[in-house]
Amino acid sequence: MEWDWEFVRQITPTLIEGLQITILATILGAAVAAVIGLAFAILRMTAPAPIARATGFAVEFIRGTPLLVQLYFIFYVLPDIGIRLPALVAGVIGLGIHYGTYAAEVYRAGIENVPRGQWEAAKATNLTARQTWIHVILPQAIPPMIPALANYLIAMFKETPLLSAITVLELMNQAKSIANSNYRYIEPMTLVGVFFLIISLISVFFLRWLEGRYARVDER
């Protein structure tokens, strides 16, 4: 079968529509992941030992199992106990929880990498806990986290096609339905690949810039 540019022109608007949902899911998923990751990190670092250990196990469990199965779990099992979620919401929650566990590790490493002397100095200068976090710890902990978090953002963006398995009409699903109704797979599937490749390559350049901008905090 030959590559058909006319067909490409025909289907591009539909694919762009799907791409918008993909980007929306990525942004919402990232927001959920940022919040959930913070909760996991705080629980692991400050909660009493049994809760901290239970959180640690939950994080390990979520990281050790496939996102696809987690999505199925949220989309198919939760309705049994009366929680019926729209596909996109289920997908965003799944992405958020899965990548939240990765974000939690980034937060933890970032906070633990602030030297002990900084905590002691804050105490010595009689700062309150709130002041210590806002003026001493977080300004030093957050910049080194940014490249790592951006890295996971890109990874999450690439995983959004999985949402098509729970009927979210994102880029991959649009491509599949075009392919199935026209019996042409080459153009839609290749275009999906090209879209993802272009966006990830752009974001990799952006990531390099972020790394240059934020990673070298200790040299200041």
Next chain:
Amino acid sequence: MIDWSGYIGLILQGAWVTVELTLMGSALAVVVAFAAGLGRVSRFMAVRALATSYIEFFRGTSIFVQLFWVYFVLPFAGITLTPLQAGVLALGLNVGAYGAEVVRGAVKAIGREQREACIALNLTRFQAMRHIILPQALPLMLPTFGNNAIELLKGTAVVSLISLTDMTFQAQVVRAQTGSTLIPFATILVLYFVMAWLISLGMRWLERRVTRGLDGVRA
């Protein structure tokens, strides 16, 4: 009352397919990772460019898109693969691209003085790589390889979408036949977790095995 034993058998059959896929995919990934990783530190510009474009291409798109592309588009180029072949190919090439960066990083991390000593001793490039660089670089790669193997295991769930009867696919079958959702999905989640745990145990054992005799060599 549903007779669960038959359904558990179905899921275990799927688990075996998942294990097979993981093993074959990992084998392909290791080969590809070394080829592309060493290709990136090659003397020849053309080899470096080839390795870099392979790595960027496979890291730039997700396993899902690659799998569909291999399964649905390659047939038009005259290459028809069974779902299992397509799955192994896509998983191996995808994870291999991540592994290649690990290989490159580890090889680069071996100090300059080691390379200079190789040149001073008049070792060929192959001898230096085989006897000096790789034995020291391997222990640095293993922890990340372990993580990559777990990523690959998680990636195998995606092959259920091209109708390969792996664990996730069988769980869907059980769901369709019994109408129960919690039991099949909870079962496979636990099974996936156990497999991931076994991989990390195995990698830790392997790490101890390759670092044996290297104590005190690296500061």
